[in-house]
Amino acid sequence: MTALEHTRRLEHRSGRTRGPGAHGSGLFARLRAECARREYEASVLAFAASLKAVFREACTGIALCQYVHVAAGVTIRTPRVGEVRLGPPTSFTVELMAGQEPADFTKGENGARLAHTLGAHGLRVEPVAGRWVRIHLLDHDPLRDGFTLPSLSVASGIEPVIIGRTEDGLTLGHALTEPGHLGVQGQNGSGKTQLAEGILTQLAAAPDVLITGSDITGLLLGRPWDGTVHRPHQVTGTQDIAAHAALLEDLVAEMDRRLATIPPRQDKIAPDAVTPTKFVVLEEFPGLLRAADGLPRPKRGEGVPVGDRIRTAVLRLLSEGRKAAFRVLMLAQRFEATAVGGGYARDQFALRISFRVPADSLEMLHGVDARPLGQEHANAAPGVAYLSGLGRDCQRIRVPYLGDYGEYCDRIAAHGRRAHR
Numbered sequence: 001m002t003a004l005e006h007t008r009r010l011e012h013r014s015g016r017t018r019g020p021g022a023h024g025s026g027l028f029a030r031l032r033a034e035c036a037r038r039e040y041e042a043s044v045l046a047f048a049a050s051l052k053a054v055f056r057e058a059c060t061g062i063a064l065c066q067y068v069h070v071a072a073g074v075t076i077r078t079p080r081v082g083e084v085r086l087g088p089p090t091s092f093t094v095e096l097m098a099g100q101e102p103a104d105f106t107k108g109e110n111g112a113r114l115a116h117t118l119g120a121h122g123l124r125v126e127p128v129a130g131r132w133v134r135i136h137l138l139d140h141d142p143l144r145d146g147f148t149l150p151s152l153s154v155a156s157g158i159e160p161v162i163i164g165r166t167e168d169g170l171t172l173g174h175a176l177t178e179p180g181h182l183g184v185q186g187q188n189g190s191g192k193t194q195l196a197e198g199i200l201t202q203l204a205a206a207p208d209v210l211i212t213g214s215d216i217t218g219l220l221l222g223r224p225w226d227g228t229v230h231r232p233h234q235v236t237g238t239q240d241i242a243a244h245a246a247l248l249e250d251l252v253a254e255m256d257r258r259l260a261t262i263p264p265r266q267d268k269i270a271p272d273a274v275t276p277t278k279f280v281v282l283e284e285f286p287g288l289l290r291a292a293d294g295l296p297r298p299k300r301g302e303g304v305p306v307g308d309r310i311r312t313a314v315l316r317l318l319s320e321g322r323k324a325a326f327r328v329l330m331l332a333q334r335f336e337a338t339a340v341g342g343g344y345a346r347d348q349f350a351l352r353i354s355f356r357v358p359a360d361s362l363e364m365l366h367g368v369d370a371r372p373l374g375q376e377h378a379n380a381a382p383g384v385a386y387l388s389g390l391g392r393d394c395q396r397i398r399v400p401y402l403g404d405y406g407e408y409c410d411r412i413a414a415h416g417r418r419a420h421r
């Protein structure tokens with residue numbers, strides 16, 4: 001019998017025996033209730049014993065154990081299991097061995113391997129006290145269920161905007177004042193737009209934030225922003241690709257002005273309503289570069305190719321913009337170096353988010369630590385992403401769902417800062 005079958009049988013049994021004894025007061029009823037209670041207790045003990053045995057085997061299988069040399073040969077020590085709670089979800093306490101850390105149970109592929117051996121979908125490790133942790137066996141993906149982004153907006157870029165929920169159910173926020181650009185990749189339909197729309201609607205009203213940038217699709221920026229202070233700072237469509245380059249070069253000039261006027265004894269601009277954080281959105285950036293590179297190249301000595309102008313401007317914004325209160329949000333299907341303006345440009349993203357992408361793309365953006373996660377993430381559901389950077393380990397998150405495109409337009413209309421306010 002596998003651990004999974006055992007769990008199911010006992011859960012069923014625990015449910016069935018919860019009530020016996022409650023009905024009837026005759027001798028036979030009391031005997032039946034007593035019998036059921038003993039049977040239940042025996043089944044719990046049997047389950048706990050079998051879980052301990054399977055856990056021990058699993059720890060040995062993934063080398064979360066110690067080999068102790070004794071006179072009779074080598075014995076294997078595994079972390080000791082304490083109290084077992086039937087659940088659901090089933091959980092049990094474990095005493096860490098010398099040199100072990102709680103994260104060892106989930107590091108790399110350990111979490112998935114342990115969980116599968118124990119018949120669970122995944123596991124969560126909660127430090128309890130001293131050297132003890134509680135391991136929770138999850139019977140389904142904690143990110144399976146989506147959640148809706150409430151219609152809210154922040155009053156300042158200092159306030160965090162909601163970007164997702166972790167596997168532990170914690171809401172994850174990101175303040176625009178955090179010193180990092182955001183890089184987001186994902187295949188078509190994986191959820192990039194929902195994330196970007198969610199972030200933009202939350203920022204649209206902040207007086208110290210200006211939403212600017214380039215969008216060849218003309219859906220994320222552009223028309224929904226008509227009538228707001230942000231709209232004149234956005235370039236959309238593919239009719240005039242040179243206009244995208246001109247906007248980005250204007251932003252670089254503004255950045256240079258700001259850098260030249262940083263007040264004495266300060267090393268960065270403190271954004272306010274007069275000098276707002278410029279949130280530079282680059283929607284489908286590789287597509288913009290492709291379109292620019294497809295334009296006829298100017299003759300020698302007659303100017304710089306538009307693609308090169310865009311690459312140079314974006315690289316400068318990425319590498320020097322942080323101190324001048326510039327933050328870039330770049331969206332791409334994959335963050336291949338050539339597609340996003342070079343490996344140096346890619347390295348400038350302090351906060352990196354990957355929706356469903358092929359395994360090699362995940363590693364490209366998040367480093368080799370993400371390699372073991374690649375295969376599973378290649379089939380991730382829309383809205384499920386990996387996030388790393390700004391002091392956070394690579395972790396899975398669920399991004400909130402905003403609604404259909406009409407809802408996005410309505411929220412920008414409701415929150416978008418207007419010139420006359």
Ligand SMILES: Nc1ncnc2c1ncn2[C@@H]1O[C@H](COP(=O)(O)OP(=O)(O)OP(=O)(O)O)[C@@H](O)[C@H]1O
Pocket residue numbers: 146147186187188189190191192193194195355382383384398399400401402
């Ligand atoms: N956070 C989410 N929660 C639930 N469903 C989502 C979420 N994000 C996306 N989806 C679903 O996936 C669909 C596609 O999402 P979205 O348009 O954001 O993808 P995309 O990566 O931007 O794709 P494209 O590159 O084609 O624009 C949405 O219409 C929605 O049905």
